Structures are given as C-alpha cells and as structure tokens.
Amino acid sequence: MNTNTEMTLAEAKGMPAGMLPEPDITDLPPLSLLPDSLRSLYDAREDAYSRYVDFESEHVDLLSLSWERTFAARDEAAGNQAVTDGVDPLSIPSALEQAKAERPRIVGALTAHVAAANKADQALCVAVRRELGPIGESIEAELAQASAAYVELQRAADKARQVYGGKLRARDWWTDWAKLGVRSHFTGTEGCTPLTVQGVEATDLYGNPVARGAAEVRFIDESYGAVVHKPKATIRSRTNGQEMTIDAGHAAALVANGTAEYAPDADA
Structure with missing residues (x-):
C-alpha cells in the first residue's frame, strides 16, 4: 500500500492520517427566499455535492477506515472456499491486493470531488453575500405574513381561553353542591380567566404559569379530580x-x- 500518497492527502487537509476529507457545505435559506439569479449557482453546488455522495457510496468499502480488514476478510473467505472446491488458494486473485492498488486513486478522486463541492459552495456564498439586500426583503415579506397569522390565531386562542374559563364556573358550582355539600350561588359569566378548584391560575411547583392550552386544561382538570366527596x-x-x-x-x-x-x- 502506498501510504505516502494517503498521508499527503490527509496532511494537506490538516487531518490525521487515515481520515478522509468531506465537503464543507454551507446551510442556506430555502430557494423560495433566494433570488432567481442564484439558481444556477445553487444547482451547480447541489450537483457537485451529489457527485461526491454518489462516488463515496459507490466506493464505500475502499473509503472506510476498516477497509483493510474488510478486504482481508474477503480473502480469507475465498481461501476457505478454495479448499472446499479443491483448488489452490493462491490461484485466486487477492481482493486485498487489488484494494491496495486501487485505494490511492479512489482517495485522490474523492478529494477532487470534495474540492469541487467546496469550490461550488464558495462561489454560491460569494453570490449570496451580494444579494443579501433582496434576500432580506424576501425574509421580511414572509415574516410579515407569518406574524400576522400568528397574532390572529393568538387572539382567537385568548378568546377561546376566556370562554373556557367562563364554562369552568359551572363546574365550580357543581363541585360545591355535589362534592363539598356547599350551597353556593351560581355566578356564570361569558368569559374569564381559567382557575383551578382552589380559585387560582394554574402554576407549577415553582410558581411559574403552566403553558396555555392542553397543559393548562389538564392541570385544572386534575385539580378538580382531586376534590374528595364530603357528604x-x-x-x-x-x-x-x-x-x-x-x-x-x-x-x-x-x-x-x-x-x-x-x-x-x-x-x-
């Protein structure tokens, strides 16, 4: 095995010997937020990265850290089969020797694919930086739509919470009469803050408000469920x-x- 070639490739990337380089691809916003002028560079980067992935998958055994053990095991299996077949084990081509001969070229090709993907990524990033103004406008436009929808839904949720709190008044009255034997007056209302059976808002052990929605409803339900019937x-x-x-x-x-x-x- 020509270890000098591999060492040179590894050292060139500042990595320990045996470790192979990988593309350093920058995560970017979705294409919907990027100007059309960046589409070709974006596609070029994706194509370069896909070629790297396909090449690595095609030669996964040769590129693994345990490649020597993998191919040595194949040779051992071939030798075992040779005895079963009654042939000379040395007449069978060695998978390990072939791997030793091929791996430096495969590693070199992999490094080229990594460099191509990184180069395409860098070109895209340079172009993205030039288009930060339009990209920012696209981000703000989508954010404005999302924030408006959020505010609208929050208002509806707040209103529903008040209605829920009002409906709890009837349960509170029923608990007084049916479980506690207290002849309290019914005080209905269209809407109010939801309260536990103790008449306080739902909070955790540290006094922090319980998250609104399902957690708050569950907490209040449990508070009423803990009431013991007193005839x-x-x-x-x-x-x-x-x-x-x-x-x-x-x-x-x-x-x-x-x-x-x-x-x-x-x-x-």
Missing part, C-alpha cells in the same frame, strides 16, 4: 329547632347523642 346532612336542633347542614359524620354523632334529629325533607 353532608341537614339536622334540626332539639334545643331551639334551628336547622343546619353539616358533615354527615358530625350530624350522625349529634343525632346519636340526642342533641339533634335529621330534618325531614331537607334540601341539603
């Missing part, structure tokens, strides 16, 4: 006849000791 009962005092609605357990204790009795037909 109530209405009793009448045997002392003064006063009726009151209290926890069912407490009411049962008062009835048991004769202090009160359950109020008949009470709306608890």
Whole structure:
C-alpha cells in the first residue's frame, strides 16, 4: 500500500492520517427566499455535492477506515472456499491486493470531488453575500405574513381561553353542591380567566404559569379530580329547632347523642 500518497492527502487537509476529507457545505435559506439569479449557482453546488455522495457510496468499502480488514476478510473467505472446491488458494486473485492498488486513486478522486463541492459552495456564498439586500426583503415579506397569522390565531386562542374559563364556573358550582355539600350561588359569566378548584391560575411547583392550552386544561382538570366527596346532612336542633347542614359524620354523632334529629325533607 502506498501510504505516502494517503498521508499527503490527509496532511494537506490538516487531518490525521487515515481520515478522509468531506465537503464543507454551507446551510442556506430555502430557494423560495433566494433570488432567481442564484439558481444556477445553487444547482451547480447541489450537483457537485451529489457527485461526491454518489462516488463515496459507490466506493464505500475502499473509503472506510476498516477497509483493510474488510478486504482481508474477503480473502480469507475465498481461501476457505478454495479448499472446499479443491483448488489452490493462491490461484485466486487477492481482493486485498487489488484494494491496495486501487485505494490511492479512489482517495485522490474523492478529494477532487470534495474540492469541487467546496469550490461550488464558495462561489454560491460569494453570490449570496451580494444579494443579501433582496434576500432580506424576501425574509421580511414572509415574516410579515407569518406574524400576522400568528397574532390572529393568538387572539382567537385568548378568546377561546376566556370562554373556557367562563364554562369552568359551572363546574365550580357543581363541585360545591355535589362534592363539598356547599350551597353556593351560581355566578356564570361569558368569559374569564381559567382557575383551578382552589380559585387560582394554574402554576407549577415553582410558581411559574403552566403553558396555555392542553397543559393548562389538564392541570385544572386534575385539580378538580382531586376534590374528595364530603357528604353532608341537614339536622334540626332539639334545643331551639334551628336547622343546619353539616358533615354527615358530625350530624350522625349529634343525632346519636340526642342533641339533634335529621330534618325531614331537607334540601341539603
């Protein structure tokens, strides 16, 4: 193997021996933002890069870092088969020797493809810099459309959030009556800030607002789901006849000791 050729190619690129160069292609905005005058240079760069990719794929075994082991394994497999076939193993052409003879030329060709791709990229970048004014105008035009759509959708989202907050008032009332046994007044509204069952906005453990949308809805749903049902009962005092609605357990204790009795037909 002519290692001097490979070392020269590697050292010329400032890389360790055995490492092969790769194109340094500049990521640019999509063609929709670039002037038509750049199309030919853009296409030329893409073609040069595609030729590099195709060449590398075609010779992937020769260009890999483990190429010697790859071709040596092929020779070993051929020698093994030769014994099975009853032929002299040395009569079979060596894949490794052929690879050693071909690889310097393949590496040289690869380096040429890399240089061509880099040159095309540099030419395109020089032209792009000359067209930064028109490119900036195209960017701002698309940005103006996107920002207008964003603002419009945000307004709709804010309005929907207020409607959602208003609908939560009905759930809040139902929770008072059905789970807590509290006879609260219904305070409906067309729209308001969504609140948890505790009557506060949804925040994380650090006091930061929960992201609006699905995360906020899930957080509020979970706060209501954590409410424990507390049954109530209405009793009448045997002392003064006063009726009151209290926890069912407490009411049962008062009835048991004769202090009160359950109020008949009470709306608890």
